[in-house]
Amino acid sequence: MMLFVQVILGGSAVFGYIDVRYHLVWGVVTFGVLIVATAYAASELGSKSTLFRTGIAAIADYVVQIILGFIALGTNSGVVVVGSSNKRVCARRSRHLSYQLRR
Secondary structure, X not given: OHHHHHHHHHHHHHOOOOOHHHHHHHHHHHHHHHHHHHHHHHHHHOOOOHHHHHHHHHXXXXXXXXXXXXXXXHHOOXXXXXXXXXXXXXXXXOOOHHHHHHO
């Protein structure tokens, strides 16, 4: 559930609906919970358990997502690509993005 909220906050930050700091703070909290849960799984079930291995994979994925997020932040790109199965919409990132996408 925390990862779902993190994804929603990230998308909202990209489109300018919320400040990016909410996404960053929630990300740190989520990453901490993920580490604690993985350590707990290791202590209770052992390092050979599926739950522990899933936790390690989730941590690795999270680290990759952090790196990609900061790379995207560093590029300072003003274009956001929203894709669907049939069409792709390119929209300029601005305060009026929601208005532009509704037209």
